Amino acid sequence: MTKTTVHLVTSIQNVTLVVFHTDAHCWQFRVISPGGAVFGERKIYYTPEAAEKAGREWIDKGS
Numbered sequence: 001m002t003k004t005t006v007h008l009v010t011s012i013q014n015v016t017l018v019v020f021h022t023d024a025h026c027w028q029f030r031v032i033s034p035g036g037a038v039f040g041e042r043k044i045y046y047t048p049e050a051a052e053k054a055g056r057e058w059i060d061k062g063s
Contacts, residue, residue: 002022002023002024003022003023004020004021004022005020005021005022006018006019006020007019007020007021007027007048007051007052008048008052012056012059013059013060014034015031015032015033015034015059016031016032017029017030017031017052017055017056017059018030018031018032019048019051019052019055021048025042025044026044026045026046027044027045027046027047027048027050027051028040028042028043028044028045028051029045029051029052029054029055029058030055031055031058031059040055040058041054041058
């Protein structure tokens with residue numbers, strides 16, 4: 001079983017940004033819509049700060 005560590009959960013522009021770490025995929029982010037749909041990219045980041053920055057930029061672009 002893969003261990004997942006959640007670093008950040010925050011609300012931005014009516015969506016929820018989650019930054020997390022798994023041993024298999026380093027740091028990543030996901031965006032959760034108000035309806036519960038999960039969005040994001042499968043890119044990996046080497047620090048939680050880098051994943052958070054990418055997530056915030058992704059939200060700002062409206063992707």
